[in-house]
Amino acid sequence: MIRLKNIHKTYHSPGRVSHALAGVDLHIRQGEVFGIIGRSGAGKSTLIRMLNLLEHPTQGEVWVGGQNITAMSDAQLRRFRHGVGMVFQHFNLLRSRTVLDNVCFPLRLTGMARREQLQRAYEVLELVGLTDHAAKYPRQLSGGQQQRVGIARALANRPELLLCDEATSALDPETTQSILRLLLDINSRLGITIVLITHGMDVIRSVCDRVAVIDAGFLVEVGDVLDVFLHPTHPVTQSLLSESGVDAEGWRSMAEGIEGKLIRLSFRGDATVQPMLSRASRELALDLSILQGAVGRIKDTPYGQLVIAVNGDVQAQEQLAGLLAGEGVECEVLRP
Numbered sequence: 001m002i003r004l005k006n007i008h009k010t011y012h013s014p015g016r017v018s019h020a021l022a023g024v025d026l027h028i029r030q031g032e033v034f035g036i037i038g039r040s041g042a043g044k045s046t047l048i049r050m051l052n053l054l055e056h057p058t059q060g061e062v063w064v065g066g067q068n069i070t071a072m073s074d075a076q077l078r079r080f081r082h083g084v085g086m087v088f089q090h091f092n093l094l095r096s097r098t099v100l101d102n103v104c105f106p107l108r109l110t111g112m113a114r115r116e117q118l119q120r121a122y123e124v125l126e127l128v129g130l131t132d133h134a135a136k137y138p139r140q141l142s143g144g145q146q147q148r149v150g151i152a153r154a155l156a157n158r159p160e161l162l163l164c165d166e167a168t169s170a171l172d173p174e175t176t177q178s179i180l181r182l183l184l185d186i187n188s189r190l191g192i193t194i195v196l197i198t199h200g201m202d203v204i205r206s207v208c209d210r211v212a213v214i215d216a217g218f219l220v221e222v223g224d225v226l227d228v229f230l231h232p233t234h235p236v237t238q239s240l241l242s243e244s245g246v247d248a249e250g251w252r253s254m255a256e257g258i259e260g261k262l263i264r265l266s267f268r269g270d271a272t273v274q275p276m277l278s279r280a281s282r283e284l285a286l287d288l289s290i291l292q293g294a295v296g297r298i299k300d301t302p303y304g305q306l307v308i309a310v311n312g313d314v315q316a317q318e319q320l321a322g323l324l325a326g327e328g329v330e331c332e333v334l335r336p
């Protein structure tokens with residue numbers, strides 16, 4: 001659906017040149033929820049704004065739905081943008097217009113007849129659960145409700161692509177979860193590709209299929225969210241995960257003074273909730289102690305990771321790895 005080819009973006013301001021993006025190549029698939037995460041100033045906003053050319057690359061090409069949008073004329077670009085919805089951190093609603101008029105606004109820009117505008121607007125307001133608030137003004141709504149209006153407005157033109165620029169950063173945790181659930185619902189019911197940028201790994205974990213990590217203008221890691229959570233390779237990814245409570249290295253401080261072989265087990269899906277360890281311990285007469293553990297859910301998939309110390313018969317230890325692998329558990333020896 002989207003291909004970024006060797007994208008560079010350089011900003012020149014008095015006395016300063018800033019390389020916001022440095023040779024970014026990226027492929028985003030049709031129908032997926034794709035997250036871009038990075039620290040402040042990493043280049044996330046610049047990157048998401050490339051996808052509808054609110055920012056033009058200094059070098060490189062942006063392809064969306066088989067079209068090179070970097071080669072489009074202004075008129076072509078205006079038409080293309082009607083098919084891309086955007087949701088903003090601070091909602092960007094028109095304060096002096098009602099909810100209904102805010103949602104109709106992008107439809108009016110396409111020259112759509114008023115009757116059709118109203119029909120579309122009520123359709124999307126129903127989707128976001130705000131039909132009863134159509135006549136209100138933004139100031140009469142909570143932050144979460146205002147963001148729902150922002151989402152309804154972004155969906156009004158029936159886009160194939162929805163861009164979310166820190167859509168939940170201004171919201172409390174509970175409201176964040178309800179907006180994320182709404183985005184997931186939109187993705188699965190309408191099949192719209194969603195690209196979001198965020199500072200928060202929790203946002204990535206709750207809704208994304210794949211994730212890209214950006215640091216100082218470089219894409220440093222891209223992959224399925226489950227793979228990135230279980231096996232982060234770049235130090236920036238590891239520290240972002242550790243700040244969100246997923247610390248893959250916490251076992252090190254416990255390991256000294258603990259005897260036995262140390263292994264890390266990674267579980268995905270049903271394997272996460274099976275009583276495999278107690279069975280293995282019983283059948284192989286091994287002592288297993290847990291040094292570190294985390295279980296959670298990535299989108300709809302349960303996952304878990306445990307670091308355990310294994311003591312007992314050497315042959316039984318070999319059998320343990322085989323037994324767990326047979327159940328779909330990945331085993332990685334941390335200390336023989």
Ligand SMILES: Nc1ncnc2c1ncn2[C@@H]1O[C@H](COP(=O)(O)OP(=O)(O)OP(=O)(O)O)[C@@H](O)[C@H]1O
Pocket residue numbers: 011012013018019020038039040041042043044045046047
């Ligand atoms: N219009 C601009 N003029 C000059 N420099 C800019 C401009 N926009 C962004 N930058 C610089 O480009 C770099 C990337 O900025 P960008 O806003 O894309 O980062 P970000 O990851 O979205 O940060 P944040 O999470 O703080 O919003 C930063 O160093 C920033 O100062």
